[in-house]
Amino acid sequence: MLHRKINWTTLVFVASYHLLLVGLAPFVFGALTWTAWLGFGFTFVAGGLAITAGYHRLYAHRAYDARPVFEWAVLLASTLAFQWSALVWSHDHRLHHNHVDTDKDPYSVKKGFWHAHMLWLFTYRREFDTALVADLLRNPRVVFQDRYYLALAVGVNAVVLGLACLFMHPLAALWAVVLLRIFAVHHCTWFINSLAHVWGSRTYARELSAVDNAVLAFLTFGEGYHNYHHAFAADYRNGVRWYHFDPTKWLVRTASFIGLTSRLRVIQDVRVQKVLVSKDKDLLLNRLAAEVDELSVDLSRKLEHLADVFDANVAALSGALAEFRDASKEKRALLRIEIRRLRREIRANWKAWVALTRWTARRYAPAHCH
Numbered sequence: 001m002l003h004r005k006i007n008w009t010t011l012v013f014v015a016s017y018h019l020l021l022v023g024l025a026p027f028v029f030g031a032l033t034w035t036a037w038l039g040f041g042f043t044f045v046a047g048g049l050a051i052t053a054g055y056h057r058l059y060a061h062r063a064y065d066a067r068p069v070f071e072w073a074v075l076l077a078s079t080l081a082f083q084w085s086a087l088v089w090s091h092d093h094r095l096h097h098n099h100v101d102t103d104k105d106p107y108s109v110k111k112g113f114w115h116a117h118m119l120w121l122f123t124y125r126r127e128f129d130t131a132l133v134a135d136l137l138r139n140p141r142v143v144f145q146d147r148y149y150l151a152l153a154v155g156v157n158a159v160v161l162g163l164a165c166l167f168m169h170p171l172a173a174l175w176a177v178v179l180l181r182i183f184a185v186h187h188c189t190w191f192i193n194s195l196a197h198v199w200g201s202r203t204y205a206r207e208l209s210a211v212d213n214a215v216l217a218f219l220t221f222g223e224g225y226h227n228y229h230h231a232f233a234a235d236y237r238n239g240v241r242w243y244h245f246d247p248t249k250w251l252v253r254t255a256s257f258i259g260l261t262s263r264l265r266v267i268q269d270v271r272v273q274k275v276l277v278s279k280d281k282d283l284l285l286n287r288l289a290a291e292v293d294e295l296s297v298d299l300s301r302k303l304e305h306l307a308d309v310f311d312a313n314v315a316a317l318s319g320a321l322a323e324f325r326d327a328s329k330e331k332r333a334l335l336r337i338e339i340r341r342l343r344r345e346i347r348a349n350w351k352a353w354v355a356l357t358r359w360t361a362r363r364y365a366p367a368h369c370h
């Protein structure tokens with residue numbers, strides 16, 4: 001009885017706006033003024049950022065704290081994205097992280113690209129686990145948004161549509177500022193569950209399907225650095241390098257300057273690298289153990305040696321930093337030099353490590369046949 005397993009409301013909603021978008025297209029092209037594109041752009045950014053900064057990093061991952069006024073902005077603007085309440089969204093997303101790539105993952109990419117992208121929405125049976133979102137259930141704003149979600153979503157979108165009609169033809173307002181915006185925000189968010197688990201590089205957690213992809217980051221306000229995100233989900237950043245495009249991070253950081261957000265959680269570089277070194281080492285040593293050539297023996301030895309040196313330097317650094325705290329003035333001067341030297345060493349160790357592991361991973365790729 002397939003029809004009983006289908007979430008008809010979701011299916012009809014998603015199917016109708018796609019059909020309307022295509023069906024109305026021939027009639028609106030003449031009416032699409034620059035104001036229509038501006039309205040589209042503005043609501044796309046507002047709805048998209050509310051999901052990435054709010055639903056995702058604030059609520060699902062608690063990667064920073066926010067003032068109530070910031071939360072309200074997020075909880076209202078997010079209704080432009082039509083992704084149901086922050087509570088439900090975070091519930092499913094926490095399941096995704098806890099059980100990624102398994103059957104318990106609501107949008108597991110292992111069930112196929114289109115399942116992860118959107119098909120899961122139409123058949124998903126949510127067994128709501130209150131313990132998983134106990135913290136959010138204590139937040140009255142989140143609970144309010146969940147209880148009145150439909151009314152809020154209809155209200156906010158009606159106001160936006162009404163405002164848009166003041167500046168453009170009503171049909172253009174409906175098509176560009178509502179339908180096209182919902183379409184764009186939906187598919188960009190969905191790309192994170194589909195494309196960002198398929199197309200890109202796995203730098204931080206090679207065992208996961210999640211990948212880092214700059215193109216996707218561009219489309220999703222920085223969420224495309226998804227491999228890093230799965231490896232270090234508590235970090236409020238997804239793009240951790242200065243050149244990474246992560247407007248969500250910029251927004252949260254900027255808001256912190258005026259006190260709207262606080263306690264932004266970051267994973268320190270050295271800590272990230274330490275996890276990576278130990279993970280890479282296990283993975284590659286395992287892979288090399290299956291090889292019989294001399295090179296693999298040599299490489300295993302090199303990997304172990306480099307990892308040991310790296311770990312020793314990191315331990316020495318944290319020792320020196322701890323000592324620094326209660327040291328006398330003269331001792332501090334000496335320690336400062338030592339800390340600088342250790343940081344330099346660690347940077348060099350890390351570079352050597354990345355070069356060696358990249359080369360090894362390529363030379364002994366899993367599909368490599370002899």
Ligand SMILES: [Zn+2]
Nearest residue numbers: 093097229233
């Ligand atoms: Zn996440």
Ligand SMILES: [Zn+2]
Nearest residue numbers: 192193210226
């Ligand atoms: Zn994911």
